[in-house]
Amino acid sequence: MLLSEIKEKALELVDNLKLVDFGFALPYTWVLVQGPKGKALGVAMTLPEEIQRYTNSISEPSLEKFIEKADSLNVIERTLGLAAINAVSQYHIDLSNAEWVDVLELLPETSGKVALIGNMPPLTKELRERGYDVYVFERNAKLWDRDTYSDALEYNLLPEMDAVIASATCLVNGTIDMLLDRAKNAKIFVLTGPTGQLLPEFLKGTRVTHLASMKVVDIKKALLGLKLGSFKGFEKGNRKYVLKVV
Known part of the structure; x- marks a missing residue:
């Protein structure tokens, strides 16, 4: 399991x-860490449709305990664990080789x-306007539209x-392993x-070729947005980047 290796x-x-x-x-679920170089904020999207009657087994929170639960079957623990891993990652990340571009720029023009x-x-709209044959898969039925496939079809397509x-x-x-296994012909x-x-x-060593994410450049502004439950409030404190996995 990839998450087990990452943790x-x-x-x-x-x-x-x-x-x-x-x-x-x-x-977003969020974790704020601090070290000699300063603070770093990591997030993971909270998926309400995945949450049932889970009870968090962590009674004394710590960075290590959160990360150790990143591959838990409990989605609350898994989300906190991934946010903690992202906080650690953002503290150590080197963006000197990052491309400050949109994810669309990664695709070939053909x-x-x-x-x-x-x-x-x-993103779907722009890809189709550029001539790509786009297949959209979604697990949450509330987010389906007329051109959306159930994620059950990912395995075959x-x-x-x-x-x-x-x-x-x-x-x-928890679908990352299946996606990487089935997307065996994707460049x-x-x-x-x-x-x-x-x-x-x-x-490194997986089929992931790029990470297109966000660097929190204004922790105070981003954190206020998170506490207020605001997508846009959080994103105002961020800058998009693309990193190649080598």
Whole structure:
């Protein structure tokens, strides 16, 4: 399980970091850490449709305890764990080789089959306008539209794709391993969105080729947006980036 491998790598990087604050909330669960170089904020999208009658087994929160639960079957623990891993990643991340571009710039100009894992209407619209054959998969039925496929069809259709742009929430809902296995012919596999704040070296040796995420550049502004449950409030404190996984 990829999350199990990622958590072990993240645990090796927590020595000089302490947990400052955290929140399991909408739209994002967040973890704030601090070390000698300053503070870093990590997030993971909260998926209400995945939450049932779970009880968090962590009674004394710590950075290490959160990360150790990143591969838990309990979605609350898993979300907090991934947010903690992202906080550690953002503290250590080197963006000197980052491209400050939109995810669309990663795709070749020639047409082809592109899978979107997660319904992202603005991206879908632009891809179709550029001539790509777009397949949109979505697990949450509330987000379906007339051109959306159930995620149950990913298993059969992903091997046909030339490129995959996957919402990094696939890490939260536990489908990342299946997606990477089935997208065996895709030349580009992008994890996108704030949940994809991982260190690229955590994904070395997988089929993931790029991370398209957000760097929190104004922690105070972003944190206020998170506490107020605001997508736009959070994103105002961020800057988008793309990193290649090498």
